[in-house]
Amino acid sequence: MRRVVITGMGAVSPLGMGAEANMRAMGEGCPGISDLAFQDVERLDIRIGGQIHGYDETSHFSRQEITLYDRFTQFAVLAAREAVAQAGLDIAGERSGVVLGTSGGGLNTQNENFRKVFEAGKNRVHPLVVPRLMNNAAASHLSMLHGITGPSYTVSTACASSNHAMGQAFQIIRAGMADTMLTGGSEAMLCFGGIKAWEGLRVMSKEACRPFSLNRSGMVQGEGAAVFVFEELSHAQVRGAEILAEVAGFAMTSDASDIVMPNVDGAARAISGALRDARLAPESIGYINAHGTGTAANDRAECEAVRRVFGPAAQGVRISSTKSMHGHLIGGTGAVELLACILALREGVIAPTINFDMPDPACDLNVVPNVAQQAGVSATLSNAFAFGGLNAVLALRSAP
Amino acid sequence: MANDIANKVIAIIAEQAMLTPEEVSPKATLAELNVDSLGLVETIFAIEERFDIQVPFNANAPGDAAFDISSVQSIIDAVEKLVNGAE
Structure with a gap:
């Protein structure tokens, strides 16, 4: 059976920009949860989250790119750029694919544009709202940016989206449908509409995320992305790539x-x-x-x-x-x-x-x-x- | 007034339990009425909307005393306290 290894990784999260920064923060037990900051936050009961503060989209993307990239797409693009650079390979072609997980997709784009038509009473939204908010936007942009022409799609299974996506990418390589895959997931749900919906379930904490602790008070949302290069073992060995781990x-x-x-x-x-x-x-x-x-x-x-x-x-x-x-x-x-x-x-x-x-x-x-x-x-x-x-x-x- | 609140709460719970209000005894627990965790969250939402109050309830610790859900009567009492507190 074909074996699959990881040869590149990239990440953007409240713990930092870059996979190494994230791993270092995890190893040090760094807290990444803070007060949420966005429009109408004062109307929420839940006001904490793993928000990426100080993120300036204009320092990463051009005006035209921002027109097309919702926040969740931006995170995926940044993570993928890092992963491909680390893997050090030309991933273009039809022997490569992209499988990404997301649940909310372009929820910030929906939130902003619903606000315009419902609250501000506008009768017109930007013409590219649909391609910006669609759940497959991030996967599609990764395929375009990296010239990937094999199997690409988005998996949306709520909290398991990324694991399902990475499992699918693994199976695609195993099955011989591709040799290299960009895979992982991205999410940017921290906006008024996103959190307001979650409040209704009564499972969110107002103070901290305390898994396994008897005094736990619920979940806390975060945002960000991680993308990996999955590669068939011999494909990676032939080109002398550094192998980070095997997907077993x-x-x-x-x-x-x-x-x-x-x-x-x-x-x-x-x-x-x-x-x-x-x-x-x-x-x-x-x-x-x-x-x-x-x-x-x-x-x-x-x-x-x-x-x-x-x-x-x-x-x-x-x-x-x-x-x-x-x-x-x-x-x-x-x-x-x-x-x-x-x-x-x-x-x-x-x-x-x-x-x-x-x-x-x-x-x-x-x-x-x-x-x-x-x-x-x-x-x-x-x-x-x-x-x-x-x-x-x-x-x-x-x-x- | 108090009776009015009780009737409204019972009507909300009866709707969740798919029973008539007469079938909902104040002594009953939500489990006995077959109201599950989703039904409970919907019940609390309906109570908040009906009485225009905020119910302190976290599904992670449903047993917490802030809002006693151990029986229909305890819910009525808790709602009465919140409604009167809001006045």
């Missing part, structure tokens, strides 16, 4: 139960499926990047699922939620979180779960509270369990 396995399952409540069985089947696909035993997994949203429902179900699959090995595995630092990037979250897995594999640094105050007996695993741990890790898992009961788990292994 992937599995996806559906709960078929509830539209918002997590399901232990669906999560456990995705975790065990990824292990089986990667031919890895639970004992060989040194780190799990948890979905770890900081809601009681998720955290307890996720720990139960890990215990069910890992058995006695559950007590030995380290499992942390970096959402405590960057927030929940929804459709982009799995991509940014894969950086924590690469950090563990390459540097033996296990990013912590910050804001951890007190253990929850229902989450009695090694959740790496507050401070990074050092450990030699040769294989990792990254969990994503979406609203709608759609689960996607990726397994990575050290570079061969």
Whole structure:
């Protein structure tokens, strides 16, 4: 079977610009959640998030590009530019593709233009609103910018979008449909309409994201993107590329139960499926990047699922939620979180779960509270369990 | 007034439970009425809209005492407190 490796990575998140900056911040347990700043924020109950402050789109893009690039597209373009540069290859052609995850797509564009027609009473919006807001805009721009003419599309499965996208990119290379893929995800939902909708669910925290901590108070949103170059192993070896990690396995399952409540069985089947696909035993997994949203429902179900699959090995595995630092990037979250897995594999640094105050007996695993741990890790898992009961788990292994 | 609030709250819960108001006993819990977590969030939204109040409720800690949802009566009491507090 064709093997797939990662040869480039790029990221933009509240933890920093660039994959290295993000990994360094994760390793240091840096908090990236702050007061939200945008129009009408004073009308929200929820006023914190992993917002990228000080971001100036005009310093990265021309006026014409900004006309076409919603914030979520901009993040994806920046992350992809970095990933392709690191991989050091010409990715153009029909043996390459793009699969990106997003949930909200151009939500800022929708928000701004709804405001114009509903609130300001305007009867006309910019002619390029539709191509700017569409969920596939980021994937399409990456294909155009890099001359990629193979299979390209967007996956939208809420909080699992990025993991589904990266799993698809992995399968496309495995199946021989392409040799190199740009993949990951992007999200920019931090605007009045975006947060107002989430408030209704009553699952958002007003104070902090505290996964696995008994005093948790809910999830906190973030924004940003991460994009990776996935490449067929021999393709990378022939050109002498630096291999960051191997994508060893992937599995996806559906709960078929509830539209918002997590399901232990669906999560456990995705975790065990990824292990089986990667031919890895639970004992060989040194780190799990948890979905770890900081809601009681998720955290307890996720720990139960890990215990069910890992058995006695559950007590030995380290499992942390970096959402405590960057927030929940929804459709982009799995991509940014894969950086924590690469950090563990390459540097033996296990990013912590910050804001951890007190253990929850229902989450009695090694959740790496507050401070990074050092450990030699040769294989990792990254969990994503979406609203709608759609689960996607990726397994990575050290570079061969 | 108090009776009026009780009737309105019961009507909201009855609608979520797909029952008539007469079938909703004040002693009943939401679980007994088959109102699940989504139904609860919708119930609270309906209460906020009906009475023009803010209900302090976080689905992560539904048992928190800020807004007692342990029974229909406890919800009525909590709403009465919020409505009277707002006056």
